[in-house]
Amino acid sequence: MxxxxxxxxxxxxxxxxxxxxxxxxxxxxxxxxxxxxxxxxxxxxxxxxxxxxxxxxxxxxxxxxxxxxxxxxxxxxxxxxxxxxxxxxxxxxxxxxxxxxxxxxxxxxxxxxxxxxxxxxxxxxxxxxxxxxxxxxxxxxxxxxxxxxxxxxxxxxxxxxxxxxxxxxxxxxxxxxxxxxxxxxxxxxxxxxxxxxxxxxxxxxxxxxxxxxxxxxxxxxxxxxxxxxxxxxxxxxxxxxxxxxxxxxxxxxxxxxxxxxxxxxxxxxxxRTPAYLNFVHQSATRFWTKLEFLAGLAVLLTRMNGTDKLPQVTQTVGRLLGMVAQAKAFVLAAEASFEEVDGGRGGVAPGQEISFAQRIMAGELYPRAVQEIKLLAGGSIIQLPASAQDLLHPELGPVVRKYLRAPGTDAEERIKLLKLAWDALGSEFASRHEQYERLYQGAPHVYLTMQTWAGGAEACEELARACLDSYGLEDGR
Known part of the structure; x- marks a missing residue:
């Protein structure tokens, strides 16, 4: 087979x-x-x-x-x-x-x-x-x-x-x-x-x-x-x-x-089955990959623009790479906290608590990542030729190639990168993806509520209660 x-x-x-x-x-x-x-x-x-x-x-x-x-x-x-x-x-x-x-x-x-x-x-x-x-x-x-x-x-x-x-x-x-x-x-x-x-x-x-x-x-x-x-x-x-x-x-x-x-x-x-947890496992892996792509896009843009050594730019790129690491960490943590399914008869599934939390992280992180990269790209992703035909035109092509190049990057490579960035960040396709990632695993009022019973609340309460119970009024003297 x-x-x-x-x-x-x-x-x-x-x-x-x-x-x-x-x-x-x-x-x-x-x-x-x-x-x-x-x-x-x-x-x-x-x-x-x-x-x-x-x-x-x-x-x-x-x-x-x-x-x-x-x-x-x-x-x-x-x-x-x-x-x-x-x-x-x-x-x-x-x-x-x-x-x-x-x-x-x-x-x-x-x-x-x-x-x-x-x-x-x-x-x-x-x-x-x-x-x-x-x-x-x-x-x-x-x-x-x-x-x-x-x-x-x-x-x-x-x-x-x-x-x-x-x-x-x-x-x-x-x-x-x-x-x-x-x-x-x-x-x-x-x-x-x-x-x-x-x-x-x-x-x-x-x-x-x-x-x-x-x-x-x-x-x-x-x-x-x-x-x-x-x-x-x-x-x-x-x-x-x-x-x-x-x-x-x-x-x-x-x-x-x-x-x-x-x-x-x-x-x-x-x-009652691990179907939904399996969905999250796949989508969380894909989300991690998508953030890797966006972070790589940011690196390419800043290097082409010659801004990659500016402190505020390197900090933004660092923040984006941190987002990638967060997305990766959720996948690895869900796997490491795996749970037996149906007493082991149904194998294992990624941990529910981490899987559910990934939904919150992804919906909030993606719009932030897109916004950060838009700021790094600046107005360059707006001023672009209407299509590749402008570059190929015998009269217009030389003009476009002359005025839309950048230091160290010819016009074709610069336009190619900026069109990729626009498609990922600002096009109608990009807007659909931003909205989709916000709601990929459901509406916030649903998954935030579910997180409260996914596990962890009682342990958090017990830890806070332990601290509260470790002292009393007599310790105020």
Whole structure:
């Protein structure tokens, strides 16, 4: 068994899936200018796994991608993180929901299949089959687990509208399907807390992207708006897309239903299994990589501008490198504080307390890092030629090359670096990433509240209480 090739992956996307953009149905995401480069970048990840130099890192002894494995030890966690890092570096951290993200979630489900078993419905064999299906065929799984704004009874949120002998019929919508248009399957569920009696929306299932009645409405494509890779080096290649998922009487076979009409199981699949902790492990590794890229960008900018020796500049770069070290430390600490899953029967998972804390750090740190680098770059990232065509023009080119060079750097190299910086820091693509990193693991009011019960509060209280109890009024004499 081995990972599929990039060519195999691209061919799998030509399945007639219903994707909409700008009022147009996209016939083929592998050829459409709004999606083709990102699809090719994702295909490159699969090819990396077949490359002899990378295969030992990205795949296990069974030939499967390492991300699909259930870690049984600290060493397994480190090996999986090394695989995560390799893929993250291929997109400089800008592709977040790559196939290894949901692979970790599927491994989490398989680690504790009992979380899917209830009196009314037993989704355990389906969860195990989902993991096996993804792992055996190196499938790209995505999810849509956020509800659109709705009022009770308005029928906007995905729900079952009928039951049949072979499965259920579902209708409704879910939002922020990141990467879904590039995936093989999509999980449709909810991670938001549901009222105890809201069994109508308490369901989760996974279906192929080309399922009849299933459609995706894409947000604006930054790749589609890119002038060229030279002008938009990140957005032209790494726009993973976010889409609205719409179900119009979609038939879902019972064997693809993971939870059904059970609020407890619909929540437990994320929180009683290590699925969510596995998500954080992948995303924290990617975040660390992304900060490395941004810090490197800052170094290149200051050296080109000749400001790298100024004390205030070196301090800012030092602060950025400190942020990189923080991001790295959270990953290593989560691994080192690993916890047994289901009494050891489900292997191990990164430590919950550190994993939850990483969400707070990342959401607060990323905007600060972007702001610091913007200040280092100054106005130079604004005054740029409209496109590479200005440099290539026989009359205009020499003018641009004369006036937009810098000491020790010719105009082409200077413009190339500044366009990369703008794409990472100031473009619409960059704004999406800043907002996305703020909310990557949920809204602050959710994850900050969760941190209070993730562990540590009682120990902190006990230490403060010990100090308080170590003296009394008699010590005031």
């Amino acid at each position: 081995s990972s599929r090739s990039g060519r195999d992956y691209l061919e799998s996307l030509r399945d007639g899936r219903e994707v909409w953009l700008d009022g147009e149905r996209v016939k083929d995401v592998t050829r459409h200018p709004a999606f083709r480069n990102t699809a090719a970048s994702l295909a490159g990840l699969y090819d990396l796994a077949l490359d002899p130099g990378h295969a030992p890192v990205l795949t296990g002894e069974d030939g499967r991608l390492r991300a699909y494995g259930i870690p049984r030890s600290y060493e397994d966690l480190v090996a999986r993180r090394t695989a995560y890092k390799t893929w993250a570096e291929a997109s400089y951290g800008f592709l977040g929901r790559t196939p290894d993200y949901m692979a970790g979630g599927a491994a989490g489900f398989a680690a504790v299949p009992g979380a899917f078993t209830t009196e009314r419905f037993d989704g355990a064999p389906h969860a195990l089959a989902y993991h096996r299906r993804l792992a055996d065929s190196s499938l790209y799984g995505a999810f849509t687990i956020t509800n659109p704004p709705s009022a009770p009874g308005d029928g906007l949120v995905v729900r079952a509208v009928a039951e049949r002998d072979g499965g259920i019929v579902v209708s409704g919508a879910k939002t922020i399907g990141t990467g879904a248009v590039f995936a093989d399957e999509v999980i449709v569920g909810t991670i938001e807390p549901l009222a105890e009696d809201d069994v109508e929306h308490a369901l989760c299932f996974s279906v192929p992207i080309d399922t009849p009645g299933l459609s995706f409405v894409s947000r604006p494509s930054y790749e589609g708006r890119a002038r060229s890779v030279f002008d938009n080096p990140l957005s032209a290649r790494f726009d993973e897309n976010d889409a609205l998922l719409v179900c119009e009487e979609v038939f879902v076979p019972w064997e693809r239903v993971l939870t059904y009409r059970d609020v407890g199981a619909t929540a437990a699949m994320w929180w």
